[in-house]
Amino acid sequence: MKKALLITSTIMMCLSCCAQQKINIGLKQQLDSILASDQGIREFVDTETSEARKDQLAKALGYSKEELKKKAWSLMNKIDSANFKKVESIVSKYGYPGKSLVGEPANTAVFFVIQHTPSQISKYYPLIEKAGKEGELPFENVAMMLDRKLTGEGKLQIYGTQIYSVQITNPKTGQKEFFEYVMPIEDAKNVNKRRKEAGFKLSVEENAKRFGIIYKAYTPEEIKKITNP
Incomplete structure (x- = not known):
């Protein structure tokens, strides 16, 4: 019996x-x-990120907090460009590096880099x-x-994830202001049903x-x- 348990244990260890x-x-x-780096620079510019957290992010990204505050958006473009070159090379070698190859959350890295490179989305969407x-x-x-x-193609979105902001002139006050909105959705009345099926935890309203x-x-x-009265 002990021998059988030992063999079973050995097999389980090998499988693991x-x-x-x-x-x-x-x-x-x-x-x-x-x-x-992709998420860190974006968390840094988030208005809800604390100063203490910004200190941590600056250190992780290899910049001073003061430098990031002055150049965050230009540095974001630099980071995105460098990351895309790395991702392009990875995909050409491995295909999409998914959960079974790199685990989680590393399996989302390629997605985020391409999502932040709009000019490449049409090319890589089938892979995603x-x-x-x-x-x-x-x-x-x-x-x-x-x-x-x-x-990006001027079509209606399906899941209501895309938000847009544009400067307009308020017709009542004549003042310039930003108009922020969820971009038009195909079959909007059923969007939350689709969101739930896709795995989103928040409704379009909550998001x-x-x-x-x-x-x-x-x-x-x-x-x-x-936007064009």
């Missing part, structure tokens, strides 16, 4: 080792670094979609990229509120009248 060996540690570390359907990437990421792809926006289901015609 094999499972761990599937993760490409070197690639995972590279993607973790890419993800940290395939990764989502195969369970290698959370499907809500696929939904976000689809929405960005569609709105808009995170950005200080009261959600309204605008049509393209209504947006045109507001």
